[in-house]
Amino acid sequence: MIQTSITKVEAAIARCGHFGTTVFGPGQYNITRKMTWDLVSSRVDMHGYLNFKxxxxxxxxANNTYRVIFIQDQASWFVITGHDFIVDAHASGGINGNGQTWWSFYGNRSRSDGDGRPVSLTLSNVTRGVIKDFRIEAQPFWCNAIADSKEVVYDGMYCNATNQDPLYAGQNSSVVPNTDGINTYRSDQVSLLRFDITCGDDCLAIKGNSTNIVAKDITCRGGNGIAFGSLGQYVDLPDIVDNVVMEDIKMIRLDPQVQPNMVSGVYLKTWTGTVHGSPPTGGGGGGGFVSNVVAKRVSLDRVTVPIHLYQTNGGHSGDEPSKLQFSNLTFNDWTGTSLRNTIVDIECSAAVPCPNIRFHDVDIAPPNGTAPSYKCINVASEFGLPACNATGTS
Structure with a gap:
């Protein structure tokens, strides 16, 4: 197998990354330090793997990674920036994150947001970029992040965080936490197409100031499901999430020895209205809104809580309610099974009740012998689930 150093990788991008084509053949490309690709009107064909030591x-x-993702001060070891480019890995190349070394390293150590675990692939300040048929094996932390970008298409993304250490068999949720498929932040017009994500956390995470997002043909294997949030962590920075369409989504529960969790189909969460500490690990009190979200044609395999909204993340008893409002949420054509009889659990903030929450053809089977239950608290108006108490308060 071909093994090539980072020096040659950087030299190839420096030569052809502007107005050219770079081809990486099959093999391993050993990446031993942080790396940025600045791509302009160019193409990169990858048939091998960037192997991060x-x-x-x-x-x-901290000197060995970048901090280009503002939220939670996350670290990145590989950043792509620029405009009008295509990176095509042909489903035969991408990144080897060597995550098992990380997961075993942290087996008896604590983790926290912003602690320096690196995002595998970060797009920062990108305009009109395409990432196609890209594979990321064993991401140590988030598989992907996109920040401060617009008009970006991911068309074919595979991420697999699966523990192989027998010492932690059956503990994949605690051994591979924060291995999200992708986090979007401060980005507009982003398409997430044909994702296949095995992880111990959020399959997709739509974070603050993500607008005009399309997610289609998404398969989530284990983890927490698709997240909106968390939001409202920064008291002086409103979070706006607007116009998100998700369709053709599958949640697949894995063998519990591989990954014991498959928590939700879609869940939405904010911090409370009270500030506790400061980011990246603390925060709260932030405002903003989430509106015009559609999640349709969703298939669930024994998830724990299919549709969940709560506004108490990081909170304490007696906190002020969140001022970030959810509105115009539509859940259409949901099928499958739930491990609990609570199919819908919508608990909005008393300060900003949720208007226009709509359900169409939600047909999710609870455990045998139980009747489905639907909870709506501080919901100003709801359509499609007469059994959901839209006037309840917390």
Whole structure:
């Protein structure tokens, strides 16, 4: 197998990354330091893997990663920036994150947001970029992040965070946390197409100031499901999420020895209206809104809570209610099974009750012998689920 150093990778991009084509053949490309590709009117064909050295203590040194993702001060070891480019990995190349080394390293250590675990692939300040048929094996942390970008298409993304250490068999949710498929932040007109994500956390996470997002043909294997949030963490920075359409979504529960969790289909969460500490680990009190969200043709396999909204993330008893409002949410054509009889659990903030929550053809089977239950608290108006108490208060 061909093994090539980072120096040659960087030289190829420097030569052909503007107005050219770069081809990486099959093999391993050993990446031993942080790397940026600045691509302009160019194409990269990848048939091999960027192999990031399995050395957590090296990468956890803040000098050895970038901090281009503002939210939660996340680290990145590989950043793509620029405009009008295509990176095509032909379903035969991408990134090897050597995550097992990380997961075992953290087996008896604590983790927290912003602690320096690197995002595998970060797009930052990109306009009109395409990532196609890209594979990321064993991401140590988030598989992908996109920040401060617009008009970006991901067409074919595979991420697989599966613990292979027998010491932690059956503990994949605690051993591979934060291995999200992708986080979107401060980005507009982003398409997420043909994703296949095995992870221990959010399959997709739509974070603050993500607008005009399309997600289609998404398969989530284990983890927490598709998240909106968390939002409202930064008291002085409103979070706006507007015009998100998700369709053809599958949630698949794995063998519990591989991954014991498959929590939700879609869940939406904010911090409370009270500030507790400061980001990246604390926060709260932030405003904004989430509106015009459609999730349709969703298939569930034994999820725990199919549709869930709560506004108490990171909160304490007696906190002020969140001022971030959810409205105009539509859940259409949902099928499958739930491990609990609570199919819908919508608990909006008392300060900003949720208007126009709509359900069409929600047909999710609860466990045998139980009747489905629907909870709507602080919902100003709801359509399609007469059994959901739209006038209830917390």
């Amino acid at each position: 399995p050395d957590p203590e090296y990468w956890l040194n």
